[in-house]
Amino acid sequence: MSAPTITRSEPGAMTHREILEALSGLLLVLFVAMSSSTIVSTALPRIIGDLNGSQTQYTWVVTATLLTATASTPIWGKLADLYSKKTLVQISIVVFVLGSILAGITQNTEQLIAARAFQGLGMGGVQALVQVAIAAMIPPRERGRYNGYLGGVMGLATVAGPLLGGVIVDTDALGWRWCFFIGIPLALVSLVVLQKTLHLPVIRRSNVKIDYLGATLIAAGVSVILVWVSFVDSSFAWISWQSFVMVGAGVALLALATWVESRAAEPVVPLSIVRQRTTALSILGSLAVGMAMFGGAVFLGQYFQIGRGYSPTEAGLLTIPMMFGLALASTIAGRLITRSGNIKPYVVAGTIILVAGFAGLSFLDHDTPLWYVGIAMFLVGAGVGMSMQNLVLAVQNTVSLKDIGAASSTVAFFRSLGGTIGVSVLGAVLAHRVSDSMTDQLAAIGVQSTGGGDVSPLNLGSLPPAIQHIVRVSYGDATGHIFLISMGIAVVGVIAAIMMKPAKLRSTVDLAAPKTDEPKLAVTSK
Structure with a gap:
């Protein structure tokens, strides 16, 4: 039975119980999507080693997923403003499941990169649409409290993922392919849960164009x-x-895209929203947070395994401080924001803590004490937890319900773009420094390569002990340099947060309708 027709400014209230029931499905979806990335973070060194891949391919297994997730995010967000958010979430889950199956049956790194790119389409949809759905249910003032739940699930996914990935890789009866297969049952369960619990208003609009x-x-x-970025300074000069x-x-393609977007009836990245001060500054902050979120998980997992010699399971355990900091800071900050209605102080504090964490990680080498690494990782996690969701919330607070999908996905787009560029740039820098270091050290002992063109330096088990040591030292010592770069970029996030205009979070789902409002839009529940 359809819900009564309502106006955009009064979309109907949900009880706390109804919100929690709907959140159960949304958070399960988010857990599946996020854990699929973190599972791979600790398993990837073993996967690339078994497939005899290179450091560049290592980076592109991650970058391909982020790239397609980034590119598709604005489209998912725009579709959410036009069609059923519930249906779109379910479609994104199906795409994610198909991508997981393809990734699990790949036979070489090229196939794996392609499968992960397809999987990224579904991941981009899930990560963008979950926030859009939450924004359609809960007023910004109350959303801080529920963002605490969101942060808790993200923390759980980021903690459980590396541990589970390590256990799977270290278990002979399973093998690394199960890192991709294991999320499929949970994804299918989430489809059923969403069908029963998620009921969101759908604004019926005619003559829409994407x-x-x-x-x-x-x-x-x-x-x-x-x-x-991936090939400069290795295949050709800067x-x-x-x-x-x-x-x-x-640059020409992006300039042309800006021109097209400025004239499109339904732009995927609305320039009118991007030009707003809060949105523009949130985008800058999200670029820094994106680099922290993705770069930290990708390269810290590699640092512990390749640079320090720990197993995948041990590497997963060693990343717990960062994930604990994320979950703790997200939960506490969310409740404090709901209580006060102020968001800027927490975003500013989060970005400053993020810079401090990266500064600590910039001193890493192959024998840095683990207690020191743990403290620095905790700070990075806390910085991400205090700033990531709240940058999206700051933008959602400034737009009407009809634009919530485009606004949320725009910030998510730039955050994912920051992560994509960050992983690519940091991966290229890491590969270059590792190559130079290994060349110098191998030349010093009279060796010209790591043991043959068919053996990847990431496949440590196939290398002589002396060369294994050189590989570990090279990776361990090079990792600190990439986090020094991350610290510099994170400073931009601090500046953006400080420049944000202080504002109280509103207590309604939608903005108040203007006096000369357009005709009411029919809203149904689906």
């Missing part, structure tokens, strides 16, 4: 830049005709 051209241009421009062509093409 700017697929703009979305394609954005994806193409970002892809070209990322491909250039100042070369290849660099000029690729950078020029990427």
Whole structure:
């Protein structure tokens, strides 16, 4: 039975119990999507080693997922403003499941990268649409409390994922392929839970158009830049005709995308929203947080396994301080924000703590005391927990319900873009420094390679003990340098947070309707 027609400014209230029932399905979906990434973070060194992949391919297994998730996020968000949010969440889960199956049956790194790219389409939908759905149910003032639940699930996923991935890889009866298969049953369960618990208003609009051209241009421009980042300084020089062509093409595509978006009837990235002070500054902050969220998980897992010699399971355990900091800070900050209605102080504090954490990680080498690494990781996690969700909340507080999907996905897009660029840039820097270090150390002992062109340096078990030591030292000592770069970028997040305009969170789901309001839009529940 359809719900009564209501106005946009009064979309209907949900009880606390109804909200929790709907959140159960949404948080289960988010747990599945996030754990699929964190499971791979500790298993990836073993996976790439078994497939004889390179450091560049290691980076692209992660980058491919982030790239497609980034490119598809604005489209998911725009679709959520036009069609059933519930249906779209379920579609994204199906895409994610198919991608997981493909990733689990791959036979080489090229196939794995392609499968992870497809899986990223579903992950992008889940991560964007969960926040859109929550925004459609809960007023910003109350959303801080529920964001605590969100942070708790994210913390659980990021803690359980690396541990589970390590156990799977270290268990001969399973093997690394089960890192992709294990999330499928939970994803299917989430479909059933959502069907029973998630009931959101659907605004019926006619003559809607989605700017697929703009979305394609954005994806193409970002892809070209990322491909250039991955190969510059290894396949060709920074100042070369290849660099000029690729950078020029990427900038031209993005400029054309901006022009198309400014003229599209239904832009996937609404420039009117992006130009607002709060949104623009939240985007800058999200770029820094995105780098922290993805770069930390990817390269710390590699640091512990390759640079320090720990097993995948041990590497997962060693990342717990960062995940604990994220869950704790997200939960506490969410409740304090709901109580006070102020969001800026917590975002500012979170970005400052994030810089402090990266500063600590910038001193890492192959024999840094683990207690020191743990403290620095806790600070990074706490910084992410205090700032990540709240940057989205700050933007959601400034837009009406009809634009909540586009606004939320725009911030998520740039956060994911920051993570994608961050992983690509940091991965390229890491690969370059490791290569130089290994070349120098191997030359000192009269060795010209790591043991043959068919053996990856990440496949440590196939290398002689002396060369294993050189590989570990090279990776361990190079990791600190990439976090020094991260610290510099995180400072931009601090500046953006300080410049944000203080504002009280509103206590209604939608903005108050203007006096000269347009005709009421029919809203049904689905």
